[in-house]
Amino acid sequence: MLVETFDDLSGTEASRSIAKGLTQEIVGQLSKFKDIIVVQSFDKRVASSRFVLAGSVNLSADAFRLRVMFFNRADGSVLWADSYDGEMKVSALLKTEANIAQKVATSLAQTYGVISQADASLHVSNPPDDWAAYSCTLSFYAYRANLNQKALPAVRACLEKAVERFPGYATAWGLLSQAYIDEIRFLYPPDERATSASIALALAAARRAVELDPLNVRALQAEMFALYFSKEIEAALLVGKRALSINPNDTELMGEYGYRLALSGGWDDGCQLVEEARTRNPGPLAYYETALALCAYFRSDYPQAVMWIRKATVPGSANYHTIAAAIFSEGGYEADALRERLWLEENAPGLIKNLQQEVANRIVRPEDVDFFLGSLKKTGLAFQD
Incomplete structure (x- = not known):
């Protein structure tokens, strides 16, 4: 994704500063989502950017307005647009910029956000291997949207093929781990031998994902799941808490960590996180x-x-x-x-x-x-x- 420096429509020192500050804050928040490569206009990778985020800042006497637009670079189609207002009070300006940046990043980059929805509806003819691997992650999210158990074997097979072709793809390893866990979460009646094998596979895949990318939230979420169903509750919650500190805008993780926290007895704090995740998540x-x-x-x-x-x-x-x-x-x-x-x-x-x-x-x-x-x-x- 190319993030262009936001236009300054007011032409004052204050508006230039706010436009630059908002641009950098949004770049920082988007960069926490490990599946997205964020570039700016001076970056040599601009030519390969599939999406563009552009915007403008306009000032009034005591407030500013940021208008942002996200579009497909190939055909110019606008995929999302919004506007945000903030006060000009110096004491609150940095916090306001951070809050706006978090909202923009969450809308675009979370699991069921604008980018995911755009890619889920995209049909690629004769896809290259890397796109085929990425599409496996999209198929996992489609499965999780309605928990269709009949789709799980195909999703697992697709992810296994993806990590075989791209063994350094941390997100695919993390989602494969969650697929292994789902096999035992929804298997009735349970098979003790299959359960033990699936947990072992899930732990191994999750730890491989974390080894590849220690800051990958999907990898850490998978490790949290695998530890939780291995009855290592305290360790699972520590991993979930760490993951949320890495990217507090990831509502998929927020909801899952909050649910595990609640089910382990932390009902007040856990349920509060689930409620926030529901409020901020546009997905299922x-x-x-x-x-x-x-x-x-x-x-x-x-x-x-x-x-x-x-x-x-x-x-x-x-x-x-x-x-x-x-x-x-x-x-x-x-x-x-x-x-x-x-x-x-x-x-x-x-x-x-x-x-x-x-x-x-x-x-x-x-x-x-x-x-x-x-x-x-x-x-x-x-x-x-």
Whole structure:
């Protein structure tokens, strides 16, 4: 991505300074996303830039306005545009510039942001190997958007081929690790041998990703997942916290780390991160809404939990229906709880058979596990205690 120096429309010393400061702040925030190479007009790589971010700054008596436009360099099509206002108070100017830069970077570069959406809809004829490898990462995000388990084997195979062709591609290694974890997260009934093998593969792939690029957030997110499902909870949370400090604008990571933090007992701090991730993420929201439903459930706010779980329609996910059953049961919504129980009995008998272990694999504190299972028992679900 080429970031052009923003135009100064006012022609004053103050406006020139603000235009330059905003340009540099946005370059810095975008550079935290490791899949994006950010260049400026003096860089020799300008010719290969696929996208351009341009903008202008205009001053009034006590405020400024930044207008930004993001477009495809090949055909000039505008993919995104927005404007941001800020006060001219010296004491607040640096903070205002940083806040605007974070908003721009998040809108463009996060997992389901403008760039990802533009590439997901792009069809390349006879793609070169590097584009084919990159498209594997896009296919992973498409799979995660709706958690279609039938798509997972093809996504895993694509990523395995990508790291074979490009063994230095840290992001692909990280996503491959998450694909291995997803194989056990959604496998009912569980296979202990397959679970152990998948966790070992996930840890190895995640650590390879981190070794290749210690600042790659997807790599660190994968390591967090692999450690969490290996029951190394404290280590997992430390990795997640470090990753978020590297790029606080990555809402995909923010939501996943927040969810792990909440499930491990840090409900207040974790749920706050999930809420912020949902607010800032333009992508699929059902995953966040299911998490927020669980957050409300564990603070005994059942009307709020019901509101979130009704918004988060994930019809094919057994995890969603399990959480919904607990919420409806504990909140006194008997007809809804019965509907969820019948769905689970028909569609996820393997999950019910091993329900206590599956819940304990995700929720860390024994008292939280017991409370959740108690809610499920109220629905009439029969499972081994």
